[in-house]
Amino acid sequence: VSARVVTVDRNTRPGVFPILFGMWVTLQNFVRTLVLRQASTIEFPEKKRNTSGRYRGVHLLTVREDGTPKCVACYMCATVCPAECIYIEAGERPEATIEKYPTRFEIDLLRCVYCGFCVDACPEEAIMMSRENDLVGTTRAELIIDRDRLMERAKLAEYGPGYRPSEHDVRRPVRIAALERLKAEHGIVPGMPTRR
Amino acid sequence: MPKCTIDGKEIEVPPGTTVLKAALDHGIHIQHFCWHPDLPIDGNCRTCMVEIEKMPRVQIACNTVVTEGMVVRTDTEKAHAAQRSALELLLINHPIDCPVCDQAGECYLQDNYMRYGLHDSEVEPEDKVRKRKVQDLGPIMLDAERCVLCTRCVRFEETVTGTNCLEFRSRGDHKEIGTYKGEKITHGYAGNLADLCPVGALLSHDFRFKMRVWFLKSHDSICPGCSTGCNLEVDERDGEVQRYRPRRNPDVNKSWICDLGRYSYKEVGATTRVTGARRKGAASWEGVSVAGALDVVAETLKEAGSASAFLASPQGSNEDLWAFKALAEATGGLLDFRVGDPQARLQKRSDDVLLREDRNPNTQGGLDLGLGRSGVAEILAACGRGAVRALVLQGPELLRLPEAVDALAKVPFIAVMATHEGPELDRAHVVLPAAVSVEDEGTFTNYARRVQRFRRAVPAPGDAQPRWEMAGGLLTRLGKPLGAASPREIFGLLAKSVAGYAGLDYKAIGALGRAIEEAGLAPTPEARA
Numbered sequence: 001v002s003a004r005v006v007t008v009d010r011n012t013r014p015g016v017f018p019i020l021f022g023m024w025v026t027l028q029n030f031v032r033t034l035v036l037r038q039a040s041t042i043e044f045p046e047k048k049r050n051t052s053g054r055y056r057g058v059h060l061l062t063v064r065e066d067g068t069p070k071c072v073a074c075y076m077c078a079t080v081c082p083a084e085c086i087y088i089e090a091g092e093r094p095e096a097t098i099e100k101y102p103t104r105f106e107i108d109l110l111r112c113v114y115c116g117f118c119v120d121a122c123p124e125e126a127i128m129m130s131r132e133n134d135l136v137g138t139t140r141a142e143l144i145i146d147r148d149r150l151m152e153r154a155k156l157a158e159y160g161p162g163y164r165p166s167e168h169d170v171r172r173p174v175r176i177a178a179l180e181r182l183k184a185e186h187g188i189v190p191g192m193p194t195r196r
Numbered sequence: 197m198p199k200c201t202i203d204g205k206e207i208e209v210p211p212g213t214t215v216l217k218a219a220l221d222h223g224i225h226i227q228h229f230c231w232h233p234d235l236p237i238d239g240n241c242r243t244c245m246v247e248i249e250k251m252p253r254v255q256i257a258c259n260t261v262v263t264e265g266m267v268v269r270t271d272t273e274k275a276h277a278a279q280r281s282a283l284e285l286l287l288i289n290h291p292i293d294c295p296v297c298d299q300a301g302e303c304y305l306q307d308n309y310m311r312y313g314l315h316d317s318e319v320e321p322e323d324k325v326r327k328r329k330v331q332d333l334g335p336i337m338l339d340a341e342r343c344v345l346c347t348r349c350v351r352f353e354e355t356v357t358g359t360n361c362l363e364f365r366s367r368g369d370h371k372e373i374g375t376y377k378g379e380k381i382t383h384g385y386a387g388n389l390a391d392l393c394p395v396g397a398l399l400s401h402d403f404r405f406k407m408r409v410w411f412l413k414s415h416d417s418i419c420p421g422c423s424t425g426c427n428l429e430v431d432e433r434d435g436e437v438q439r440y441r442p443r444r445n446p447d448v449n450k451s452w453i454c455d456l457g458r459y460s461y462k463e464v465g466a467t468t469r470v471t472g473a474r475r476k477g478a479a480s481w482e483g484v485s486v487a488g489a490l491d492v493v494a495e496t497l498k499e500a501g502s503a504s505a506f507l508a509s510p511q512g513s514n515e516d517l518w519a520f521k522a523l524a525e526a527t528g529g530l531l532d533f534r535v536g537d538p539q540a541r542l543q544k545r546s547d548d549v550l551l552r553e554d555r556n557p558n559t560q561g562g563l564d565l566g567l568g569r570s571g572v573a574e575i576l577a578a579c580g581r582g583a584v585r586a587l588v589l590q591g592p593e594l595l596r597l598p599e600a601v602d603a604l605a606k607v608p609f610i611a612v613m614a615t616h617e618g619p620e621l622d623r624a625h626v627v628l629p630a631a632v633s634v635e636d637e638g639t640f641t642n643y644a645r646r647v648q649r650f651r652r653a654v655p656a657p658g659d660a661q662p663r664w665e666m667a668g669g670l671l672t673r674l675g676k677p678l679g680a681a682s683p684r685e686i687f688g689l690l691a692k693s694v695a696g697y698a699g700l701d702y703k704a705i706g707a708l709g710r711a712i713e714e715a716g717l718a719p720t721p722e723a724r725a
Contacts, residue, residue: 074295075408090405096329100296100405123295178310 044134048159051131055162056114058132059107061150062125068093069151071126073102077118085111086118105147109135116163129162200266209262216244216257219270226270227279227308229286229394230346231258234450236355241286241346243308245278246270254278276312283313286344289325289369290395292317297342299396301409305344325369334380335455336389336398340372343397349373349389356452357549359383373397385549387458391441392451400439402459407438415653416443416707418640420511420633421457423542423554424449425642427708430461430634430653437464437634437654445708448646454551463632464654468617470629471658481627486659489626490666493588493611494673497527500586500609504529505575508567509591509613510538510556512663513638514647515683517558517565518690519667520590526676529586530570530578533562535593542643552643557633561641564712565694579603588670589613590663591630595620613663630663631656638664638683639705641712648709649702 033039042049051057062070073090091103118127137143199208202219209218214237219226229241239259246257249267254275257268269275287305294300327340349362350373361381364371375381381389390400412431419426419440426449429441440461442453473489474481484492497504506524508517510533517533524531541553542560562568572594578584580603587604589612594600596618604610604623611626621627633640635656639649656662664686668678680686684702691697696712704710 072296073405074300075411076295079408079410092405098296099293099330178314182311182314 055131056116056129076121080117080121083111083113109143128164131159131162198264200262202268215260235351243282247275291341297396304394335386384455387455388452417650419457420557422552423643426453435654437461476625490669496586496609502528504586505584506531508533510559514561515638515686516663519664523667533567557640576603595623629660631660636662645712646709649705
């Protein structure tokens with residue numbers, strides 16, 4: 001194996017030109033940021049970066065008109081969650097049509113991987129994500145947020161809603177996948193709906 | 197034995213077998229709702245449609261008896277169409293409230309829809325017939341809307357308990373299940389209604405909203421509640437028992453268990469469990485390690501020698517009893533287990549379904565293993581005379597006996613293995629924390645001399661140990677080791693010397709147990725229906 005050998009002559013002087021070139025680059029950036037205001041950095045936290053409408057930030061629980069959570073404690077989000085960061089305890093509601101609601105609903109935001117599966121899994125559009133992304137706390141316990149903090153929507157106006165199920169219908173592809181699996185595994189072709 | 201062909205598979209079945217049972221027994225699934233292996237056939241749900249050669253129309257598999265040379269197809273286009281439309285009919289008025297329904301995950305409608313249905317509903321949710329939801333029937337919550345009118349519950353009430361609590365009213369779309377004037381169900385087998393309901397119409401009040409079933413892991417076990425020895429499924433999550441369900445065993449409990457047994461799961465995770473060993477100090481109890489407590493007991497037993505007595509517990513498994521017997525024999529002390537004469541009630545029924553008056557799971561095992569030796573009265577008399585210097589109890593039964601208090605006061609050293617705290621433990625000098633059956637593995641022998649195996653479902657709390665392990669620890673300390681380090685090995689030793697158990701091992705016992713047949717001890721017929 002032969003290595004490429006480079007010989008550098010340390011005795012020749014580079015002259016003043018490289019220095020001037022460097023200063024020119026600096027001056028260019030100086031003018032661009034300070035005079036033309038074209039800097040890539042922003043003055044966080046006074047300024048916030050603009051994020052997509054599907055940004056997956058801190059979750060929120062949607063609320064019914066009477067102020068109770070829309071969530072029915074079906075555990076779909078807790079089931080699908082790959083980080084296992086959602087803890088739910090269910091209780092009974094007086095309305096027979098709703099029956100169930102979460103008495104406890106906690107998300108460990110430090111465990112959460114912000115994949116948005118909980119939003120996809122929710123059959124009630126009860127869990128959504130906001131665009132809030134500046135998560136600060138002084139203890140770990142502070143960042144396990146409970147039901148009431150998830151339902152508070154104070155910060156929603158500030159950041160705007162993020163990923164939510166209305167973006168696309170997630171159930172249709174699931175059903176088509178189930179049909180295909182059925183055909184592959186059991187050879188069953190259940191009648192796809194035929195309109196009479 | 198008629199032979200038939202189902203989906204191209206040649207099957208030979210006993211005469212009188214129905215097509216559905218034949219198919220299910222041979223791994224061919226046909227959807228069904230009203231058919232239940234332990235209930236009379238009704239044939240009302242019409243979902244188990246199959247095509248039978250030479251029959252012009254599709255037939256229900258559940259009520260068609262297999263005849264010689266019958267050719268059945270479950271997978272033709274015609275059969276599928278019939279199965280699908282029957283399922284669609286059941287779903288017409290079904291509220292799709294799976295998110296709040298506890299049955300989700302073990303629901304026949306969900307499972308069958310995913311396999312046989314997958315149609316788009318043509319009924320808007322607003323057009324569905326509404327019925328009464330959330331009706332409290334005591335141990336059961338009734339949601340009439342979810343009901344598919346399969347009458348499983350009605351047939352259960354009719355043939356198993358004979359209580360006839362549930363009936364239908366109204367007709368057509370408005371037909372709904374309910375009790376007379378919404379009265380509560382009070383019989384002791386109500387929990388089975390939630391198990392046998394294929395949908396979420398009848399749900400257990402106790403389990404309601406507690407857990408989604410897909411988080412649970414099931415383990416085979418045996419109910420420790422009475423001498424019947426019903427087969428159980430222990431459902432656990434993260435080491436915490438969430439519920440007991442009956443495990444089907446046609447020879448013992450069919451598909452049922454009593455509510456006493458069902459709700460006894462609460463005792464496993466109770467706050468009153470004994471979680472650590474302790475000994476009586478000068479003024480009060482002192483906590484010690486289990487090994488430390490066993491050292492004390494072994495030391496005392498060495499000193500006492502044959503001036504000791506041992507009382508086994510019919511709550512213990514055969515393995516526990518065997519190890520305890522070895523301990524008694526190593527010391528040469530008195531030995532018995534029949535506190536309160538459980539053997540007299542062993543066969544007696546408490547009701548005419550399953551429950552028996554002997555509330556110990558293993559009295560027969562104690563008798564078989566020869567632990568009924570000195571007699572409890574004899575031991576108590578010896579205690580009263582001051583002839584017993586060390587008494588080792590495998591369970592706290594004797595401490596609870598009022599007539600034993602005086603005699604026990606004369607014993608200078610009492611060690612007890614206990615699972616739960618109680619005032620009676622104050623009469624002992626050393627308390628050892630014992631595991632309950634779902635925290636250990638082993639075998640019970642039921643009233644009909646059927647040896648049945650249970651497996652470990654959850655870890656024991658704190659320092660609690662299986663009783664055989666503590667007896668084994670004492671034997672090692674006495675210099676006469678047991679020679680077995682697991683229940684399986686102990687059973688191997690036991691099978692070598694106990695009459696009737698010869699040739700048995702855990703594999704031979706299997707999932708459904710093995711009856712020991714002996715002249716004069718024929719198993720009595722089990723639950724009605």
